[in-house]
Amino acid sequence: MPVYALNPGYQGERMDRVENFHGNQIVYLGWDEHRMFCAAKAFPLPPSMPFAALIENIMPEAFGQHPEFKQINWDSAEWLLDGEPFKPQADVSLADQGVGHKSLIRFKTPELTGYQGAGV
């Protein structure tokens, strides 16, 4: 049952349809086992943004406050896109490599274990 409602056929309004974001789509970014940031972060980004621009412009805004940020080796980072292993292509747009509205991009930095090695 999609909902228990008084009237049959009741449908809810989708509050976060991509059309509501003025040409952007929401992308979530999470740095695994780095709990200095309490949760993944949300960004409204143009679907045409190349992945290289995301790394260059959005990643510092998202995670640049972390003492380990400058040491990140983006070449050895391991990625998950919506839960599936993922190899980002630097020059391809988000949309063209399957990053959709409300996609979650997670990355692991195997050589960086967080502040005091504690996953922080």
Next chain:
Amino acid sequence: MAAKKLNIKDKYRLLTRDLDWEFSYEDPKQAFPYEEFEGIKITDWSKWEDPFRLTMDSYWKYQAEKEKKLYAIFDAFSQNNGHLNVTDSRYVNAVKLFLTGVSPLEYQAYQGFAHVGRQFSGVGARVACQMQSLDELRHVQTQIHAMSHYNKFFDGFQEFSHMHDRVWYLSVPRSFFCDARSAGPFEFMIAIGFSFEYVLTNLLFVPFMSGAAHNGDMATVTFGFSAQSDEARHMTLGLEVIKFLLEQHEDNVPIVQKWIDKWFWRGTRLLTIVAMMMDYMLPNKVMSWKEAWEVYFEEAGGALFKDLARYGIRMPKYAETIEKEKEHISHQAWWTFYTHGHAAGFHTWIPSDEELDWLSAQYPDTFDKYYRPMWELAKEQEAKGERFYTSGLPQLCQTCQIPMLFTEMDNPNQNSMRDYLYQGERYHFCSDGCCDIFKEEPEKYVQSWLPVHQIFQGNCGGPGVGEVLSDYYRMNVGVDNMDIKGSPDEVRWNKWKGVA
């Protein structure tokens, strides 16, 4: 000859039976249109019994007495500048959180019970809901009165009802009650009457009130206990409701179980703010969240579910996850507020060294391993003059609307994240519990008003977060928010106390 005094059983029977009438020429289904769509089957409303057998005359009599006692204390509190007796200016932030996050729920409870009190065709249930509705209205009023005294001396109290409807973290309690109130009347009773009142309200009020008593806050102790005297009746109503539904028809059992599973999960997520209040916001600690959880949920709730086993009801789903999370959630929540201290309507701070040691002692299995390093980092940043306020906006859970701050119980370093595709759109959840709730009724939760997405859609003013805070939330930026260190609250407090 004096009239024979009725005993309470007779009085209650007369109130709840003889004042009702049969629908002889109108269709009862039209009079009570909400009673069937949830699938609950009631065969005999006359089996409903209020164990307190409270009638309206006694109700008014005792409520009036409670109010008289309460307002006498409020007067004494403000005449004696009671705010100066609290432990320190940090404590008052717990009261701000209560006024913005909890008191408006009392108002929602009032609205909810007034609504369901109209929708049941059984008169006993209607009378009980009506009394509870009046109680809840009394609770919000007395809480506002009590806390209005603090509003004269501290920042952050001035726009509590406006904030409740808009501020990002207050969408958590707000949407919890909106969810319950937009459900059918029976689900509302299981959600609020049973799950919330019977088990969880103890965890909300008793620690808050003992905390207030321990921190010199007479006003809060008094309104809290006065409200609790009604809560004991609400808890009893909650238990009666569930027994009544389970006894009426065996088909009700799986429906009730599903609601228990849902609302215990929703409730424990909601109580995360109480956990953080107890462990981090009270300068004088009463007991840890973990201990409160053990006394009021594991022990008291355990007894309750043993009692309900005879109807075929089991412990709520994910009870094992909840049991593990008691070691984590208060730390995760306070870290979230600390790092978002620029966007909160109250002050945040790094725990003192003694407090860090207290936390280590209370949480020997988790605190030093997972959480102390965070505070070490925060101290380091603060010492460099870079008090850590996180950039950007967090991802939120579609169901509970809490930032996705919870972690996996088999790897507490990793945030717990679930997602689900519904009709081509992706939705995100903090847990299996929240994901299950969505899957059961996606058409309800696609409507979640998620503050972060609303900001990006341009529905909360802006363009920057600063304008959202000051204009849309009506926070007094730089005064209500940020660290307690150097805040106007702290400066005034030190002046009153003669501290340099």
Next chain:
Amino acid sequence: MSKVYIALQDNDESRYIVEAIEESNPDATVIHQPAMIRIERENRLVIERAVVEEKMGREWDVQELHINLITLGGNVDEDDDQFVLEWKQ
């Protein structure tokens, strides 16, 4: 077996009620906490009007209990003479 419990505000009236509870339920446990008194007992606890009246030295209506009540756990049954808390498992 599980415990039923009741918590009362710590004040002058409650003191007599607690004394009465201890007399009616000799093996109940009384726990003093900040501003409140919690009483627990395995399975069943009773408050008898006659005993409370004797302690208070005045008439006492069982429903007056509501004024000082903070919380309880167990199934309630109340009439003119007593207030009972009980688990039925």
